Amino acid sequence: MTAAPAGQPFRQVALIGVGLIGSSMALAMRRFGLAERVVGCARSAETRAKALELGLCDEMFEDPAAAVSECDLVVLATPVGAYAAVAEAMQRSLAAGAIVTDVGSVKQAAIRDVGPFVPEGVHFVPGHPIAGTEQSGPEAGFAELFEQRYCLLTPPPGTDAEAVERVAWLWRSMGSTVDVLEPGHHDQVLAITSHLPHLIAYTIVHTAMGLEESTKQEAIKYSAGGFRDFTRIAASDPVMWRDVFLNNRESVLEMLQRFSEDLTALQRAIRWGEGEVLEDLFSRTREARRGVIEQHQAGSFDPREPKT
Numbered sequence: 001m002t003a004a005p006a007g008q009p010f011r012q013v014a015l016i017g018v019g020l021i022g023s024s025m026a027l028a029m030r031r032f033g034l035a036e037r038v039v040g041c042a043r044s045a046e047t048r049a050k051a052l053e054l055g056l057c058d059e060m061f062e063d064p065a066a067a068v069s070e071c072d073l074v075v076l077a078t079p080v081g082a083y084a085a086v087a088e089a090m091q092r093s094l095a096a097g098a099i100v101t102d103v104g105s106v107k108q109a110a111i112r113d114v115g116p117f118v119p120e121g122v123h124f125v126p127g128h129p130i131a132g133t134e135q136s137g138p139e140a141g142f143a144e145l146f147e148q149r150y151c152l153l154t155p156p157p158g159t160d161a162e163a164v165e166r167v168a169w170l171w172r173s174m175g176s177t178v179d180v181l182e183p184g185h186h187d188q189v190l191a192i193t194s195h196l197p198h199l200i201a202y203t204i205v206h207t208a209m210g211l212e213e214s215t216k217q218e219a220i221k222y223s224a225g226g227f228r229d230f231t232r233i234a235a236s237d238p239v240m241w242r243d244v245f246l247n248n249r250e251s252v253l254e255m256l257q258r259f260s261e262d263l264t265a266l267q268r269a270i271r272w273g274e275g276e277v278l279e280d281l282f283s284r285t286r287e288a289r290r291g292v293i294e295q296h297q298a299g300s301f302d303p304r305e306p307k308t
């Protein structure tokens with residue numbers, strides 16, 4: 001089987017994992033006519049039934065090998081920790097010329113875990129939509145999720161250029177802007193922009209939950225602005241985020257080290273009443289926010305808060 005050229009719908013797409021991202025892709029691919037047929041793979045009978053009931057997929061499978069056998073595109077959309085087992089299970093069923101891609105939040109580990117199971121004549125194009133919410137599961141998806149968002153592709157050297165272009169076409173057709181990044185660089189950038197913020201949110205909510213009962217209750221009752229935003233992020237899927245931290249360990253630990261040094265400096269400034277240190281730092285971070293907004297507007301991106 002050879003994949004149809006960029007610009008033509010895929011004949012049959014398999015979504016391995018039909019959660020927030022998988023279901024959003026199913027809806028977007030249907031809305032924009034990007035696949036003639038969409039099949040899915042889920043371990044539980046409940047998820048398989050739900051995906052059919054919601055009209056996400058034409059057919060659902062329990063076994064990844066059965067799901068992928070007739071497909072010209074296979075999308076891994078499970079937590080990253082499941083990749084090696086899924087890739088091993090489906091390797092013998094992949095059709096020659098098929099493209100395997102993924103949506104995982106870390107890319108070096110995706111290449112490490114999937115790469116060895118991709119047969120000769122099948123193309124692996126790792127990808128990561130920078131779009132999501134704290135929701136999970138097949139009912140969480142919506143077709144607009146990827147609009148005005150980046151999707152980063154991290155093809156290892158030697159990846160078939162046509163396969164990369166085909167996957168780029170898919171994401172552009174779902175409304176995203178596609179950039180290509182080196183996998184290690186991707187993992188470093190995402191460690192500071194996405195992974196560390198989630199770790200901080202998990203920690204601050206955990207710290208609040210450990211306070212004595214009356215303070216904790218008031219924290220919940222009066223949670224405004226900052227803390228409320230942290231609780232949204234800290235409600236993100238536990239298994240997905242466990243796998244992000246276990247699989248981007250080095251970059252996250254490096255960013256965490258820098259963060260903790262900066263936090264200690266702030267702690268010191270507060271202790272010694274160094275108001276100018278605090279004000280100077282807060283002024284510079286305010287500038288950084290302006291920079292983010294300006295750059296997003298220049299790229300005609302809508303700098304809205306995450307879609308919930």
Ligand SMILES: NC(=O)C1=CN([C@@H]2O[C@H](COP(=O)(O)OP(=O)(O)OC[C@H]3O[C@@H](n4cnc5c(N)ncnc54)[C@H](O)[C@@H]3O)[C@@H](O)[C@H]2O)C=CC1
Binds near residue numbers: 104137
């Ligand atoms: N949630 C988000 O905001 C974003 C998530 N991602 C990435 O997308 C991937 C999927 O995340 P979500 O859709 O948010 O998660 P989700 O939890 O909504 O969906 C994941 C699905 O995979 C299924 N699954 C787990 N192990 C499986 C296996 N061995 N075989 C078949 N299905 C299996 C789960 O049952 C679940 O239905 C992750 O790798 C994540 O890093 C990427 C961008 C944003």
Ligand SMILES: O=C(O)C(=O)Cc1ccc(O)cc1
Binds near residue numbers: 104105130132233306
């Ligand atoms: O909901 C949020 O705030 C997010 O940050 C969504 C998100 C989560 C994980 C990703 O790999 C990409 C985007």
